[in-house]
Each structure stands twice: as C-alpha cells, then as structure tokens.
Amino acid sequence: MSRLRVGLLSNPTAALGSAHRVGRQIGDLLRLAGISVVDLSGPSAHVARARAVEVRDTLTALVVVGGDGTVALGAEIVAGSPVRLGIVPAGTGNDMARALGLPLNDPEESTRILLHALSRPVVAIDAIEIISRGEQSLPHRSIALGNVNLGFDALVNARANGSKRGSRTRYAAAVVRELASFAPLPYWIEVDGGERIDLDASLLTLCNSGYFGGGMRIGPDSRLDDGSLELISVEGLGRADLVRFFPRVYRGTHTSLPVFHSRPVREVTVGLRHGRDLRAYSDGEARSLLPITARVLPGAVRLLADLPEAVTV
Incomplete structure (x- = not known):
C-alpha cells in the first residue's frame, strides 16, 4: 500500500447529485491504484470543511469532485499548506477545469491525471x-x-x-x-x-x-x-x-x-x-x-x- 494519503471531498448536490456518484468512482479508482483514500464528504460545505481541516495535516492531497464552488472550498482548505489540490470537474459551470485544461465527464482520465501528478514536481497557482x-x-x-x-x-x-x-x-x-x-x-x-x-x-x-x-x-x-x-x-x-x-x-x-x-x-x-x-x-x-x-x-x-x-x- 502506498504511503500517499488522499482526502476525497465530493459535493452531494452538484450536477443534480451526479458529482457524488463520480466521487465514488474516483475513490474506487484511486484505491485500485494503491492510494489510501479518506472520504471527507458531508451533507454541507460547513461539515465537509470541518472534516477536511481536522485531517489536513495528514494528507498528501485533497481531491475535490464538483463544480467551481467545490473547487473554491478545496482551495480555501489547502491554501498556504503543502497539501495539493486535485480537481475532478462534476458541476454545471466547471470554469476552473476549463482554465486548467482538465477533462470533463471522464473519471478514468481524471484519475490518470491525478496519479500522474502525484509523481511529478509540484505546480503552484495563485x-x-x-x-x-x-x-x-x-x-x-x-x-x-x-x-x-x-x-x-x-x-x-x-x-x-x-x-x-x-x-x-x-x-x-x-x-x-x-x-x-x-x-x-x-x-x-x-x-x-x-x-x-x-x-x-x-x-x-x-x-x-x-x-x-x-x-x-x-x-x-x-x-x-x-x-x-x-x-x-x-x-x-x-x-x-x-x-x-x-x-x-x-x-x-x-x-x-x-x-x-x-x-x-x-x-x-x-x-x-x-x-x-x-x-x-x-x-x-x-x-x-x-x-x-x-x-x-x-x-x-x-x-x-x-x-x-x-x-x-
């Protein structure tokens, strides 16, 4: 088992609930690759934030699954820390994913990108x-x-x-x-x-x-x-x-x-x-x-x- 520990936070309401399904797929695919995954999703952004902040210092990365609001929540949790932010677009707008050139509606390709990035030098954005x-x-x-x-x-x-x-x-x-x-x-x-x-x-x-x-x-x-x-x-x-x-x-x-x-x-x-x-x-x-x-x-x-x-x- 890899020593890498990834937090997974999906928005249960994004894209009429489909983000939650995509989040489960991403979690399964990461585990199959040998990554330790802890699900931090909650019924509200407040609950999810509290769960993520509590374990943030134990994480290698935080992967968020949802729209731009969920991405912003993830950024707020990890900003200024060594924890890396992974983005799986599963919302309605997905504008940050467009800016980053990330694939839409493709959990397998999203997982490949996450796994590849874990072995690459850190990329910092503002x-x-x-x-x-x-x-x-x-x-x-x-x-x-x-x-x-x-x-x-x-x-x-x-x-x-x-x-x-x-x-x-x-x-x-x-x-x-x-x-x-x-x-x-x-x-x-x-x-x-x-x-x-x-x-x-x-x-x-x-x-x-x-x-x-x-x-x-x-x-x-x-x-x-x-x-x-x-x-x-x-x-x-x-x-x-x-x-x-x-x-x-x-x-x-x-x-x-x-x-x-x-x-x-x-x-x-x-x-x-x-x-x-x-x-x-x-x-x-x-x-x-x-x-x-x-x-x-x-x-x-x-x-x-x-x-x-x-x-x-």
Whole structure:
C-alpha cells in the first residue's frame, strides 16, 4: 500500500447529485491504484470543511469532485499548506477545469491525471483572498481561485444560481432577465494602495483564470501563475449594447471594443458610492456585500495537475 494519503471531498448536490456518484468512482479508482483514500464528504460545505481541516495535516492531497464552488472550498482548505489540490470537474459551470485544461465527464482520465501528478514536481497557482470591509458587518475572509464578480456579472450569477437550467442556458437566461432593470453601477475603487477614484461601469471583474458563466472567457490574457490579477471593466454600455456584448465574450472578440479595459493589479478595494446593496460573487458562490478588498496570493495553492506552462516549485 502506498504511503500517499488522499482526502476525497465530493459535493452531494452538484450536477443534480451526479458529482457524488463520480466521487465514488474516483475513490474506487484511486484505491485500485494503491492510494489510501479518506472520504471527507458531508451533507454541507460547513461539515465537509470541518472534516477536511481536522485531517489536513495528514494528507498528501485533497481531491475535490464538483463544480467551481467545490473547487473554491478545496482551495480555501489547502491554501498556504503543502497539501495539493486535485480537481475532478462534476458541476454545471466547471470554469476552473476549463482554465486548467482538465477533462470533463471522464473519471478514468481524471484519475490518470491525478496519479500522474502525484509523481511529478509540484505546480503552484495563485489564489484570491477576499475580505469584507463593510462598516455594518464583521470582517470575513474567503478564498477564490477563478474570478471575483463585482458588477452586472455578479447580479447575473445571483439570478442564475436560482435557476434549474443547464450552465450556459441558465446564465444566458439570467442575462436577459437582469437586463430588464439594469443600469451602470457607481463604484469607488482603490488599486494597489493608490488613491480612491470613482468609476461608473456595467461590468467589473477581478480575474485570475478569466473564465466564468460556463465557458465565457472574459479575461483571455489572465494566467493562474503570474502573481497578479486582471481588473476588467466595461464602461459606457447600455442595455442594448450589453445584449450584443456577451455573445462576443464566448467568441473572444470583445477585447477589441473601446469600452473594454483591462489592467494587471495585485490588490483592489471596491465599494459603491450610493444606491443598491451589491454582493460580490466568486467561483459561482455568493461572497460579502461591497465594499470588499481582494488581493492575489501568489503560489498559494499547490495543484495536483501536470501543467507545462504553470510555475513549478
């Protein structure tokens, strides 16, 4: 029996319950390969996190089976530790898997990748730390891997999470529904410790992977291992313009538009000057109400994957 010990955490509700079935397959395949596997799945993310944290120091790796929210939970558990994060996509969006080039709906190939990576040098990717800054709330810290959605994309994410449609269909339907009452939002932002500036934008996203919405590549220049994030804003677009903008994101032709702006950053604090409350979303999950601070954590997550373009440590 191998001395390698792998924790397995699957989301029992992801993809209408199929992630739990995939998790059992992955566990069986790893055991057949001689890996010691401990199942840390639970009825809720809170229970699963507690189980994983309790045994984290005994693990070689933590393998998560589910969607982007489950991947973010795994990243939060292992960030800053020597425990490596393995990802088996089994959710609806699977945007982190797309960014990493991981196979979808293929437990055997996913297991092969995990086993191969266990014998390879460590691959480190960046994470995003999100801290609430609201005067009415206690400070709260969470970890994301993909992106932090702060504008129209966050509102769409909230609406899409309540839909039972497929990943791309439900996101597209949520875009149409949210457009009916949307107007550009009045932000204030502070970038890398600089002075506060005002910004009116329709879309404001902080990218690490650049993918969201079940395959939309909003930040095609984003890299998971470059030690920085990409702050993307879309300014000066009305409702009708946004309808035409989102299809271009799927095709990757949106970056040539004059309303699209992108800049590398390490830390951003964002709030609203007035108007509605807005909750940030990241990796498909609800986070704190604005204002928040988000900053890059370079190389914080050791990934269980063989990525030739990633930084090895």
